[in-house]
Amino acid sequence: MKKITRYIKLTLATVTVSVVLAGCNLLGLDLQQPYEYDYEIGMFNNETNKTAMEFIQSRTDLFSLLIEGITYTGLESQFDQKDCTFLLLGNTAFNSTTATDLSYFQTHKLPDPNIPGAFITPESLTQYPVEQVKELLLYHIVKGTHTWTNLPATPTWYDTYATADTAKVNMYLLKDRNANIVFNNFAGHFKATIKARTTNLKTIDGSYMHILESWLDRPTQDQLK
Incomplete structure (x- = not known):
């Protein structure tokens, strides 16, 4: 038997x-x-048997720019925290050149120091002010553990570790034939229906990781209402 x-x-x-x-x-x-x-x-x-930082470092092919940003801002210890949900940005979220991807580098160009009035597309997060990068990364760390087993089917706001008063992320579980977690699907966000590439990866200390190929932007006060 x-x-x-x-x-x-x-x-x-x-x-x-x-x-x-x-x-x-x-x-x-x-x-x-x-x-x-x-x-x-x-x-x-879904146990990775790694902290979030260890997992990120084990996939340099996918997270080389995220690693660069973490090192630049000194946030290594933040990625070893318990009771968090890490929205890990893959390289595509930063440096994709596909117009419809609206990657971070595409949407955050910098003034060309050699040509007045012209702009350049950065190739490194270290070209931005350190506080800007720090807030970006902290915005993608949500307080509490949120995954398939406890996310609602309706859009819900959650606090992040960024300091802005609108530093909240909207998440919910899309229940259809291709079920997935959806992020910041609210009116006015620069990109609609952002879904995770990979979800529900559990760290050794009980936090969760969802891998995204698109960065998330903060809502305004009006969008939070």
């Missing part, structure tokens, strides 16, 4: 993997690092 039960679980696990992989391919996403199947709880284990 035990052998039959284990066979059924293995079969279900195989089917689940096939569905997940097919979904990733259809969405055009890179496949995330696989996790072990936990037969006790009947789902894939």
Whole structure:
């Protein structure tokens, strides 16, 4: 009987993997690092066994610009915090040259020091004032743990570690055939319906990480109402 039960679980696990992989391919996403199947709880284990900082440093191919920003602002210890939700910005969020991506470098050009009235597209976060980069990164760290198991199906505001009085992030769980977490989907945001590339990665200290390929902008006071 035990052998039959284990066979059924293995079969279900195989089917689940096939569905997940097919979904990733259809969405055009890179496949995330696989996790072990936990037969006790009947789902894939999302434990990274790393702090957020350790996880970021383990994926320099994806987070080289985020690492640069963290080092530049001295926020390393902030990415080892407990009871947080880290919205990790991949390189695309910063340096994509695709016009529709509206990457951070595209939307935050700097005056050209050699040509009056002209602007340049930065290639490094260190070209911006350190406080600007610090606030950007802190805005993408949400207080408390928010993931598939506790996010509502309606847009809800959550506090971040940035200091501005409008430093809140809007999150909710989109429940459709391609369920995902949606971020800052409010009227007036520079980009609509931003979804995570990868969600629900758990750090060794119980925080959660969601990987984004687009940066998020703060709301105004009117948009918070």
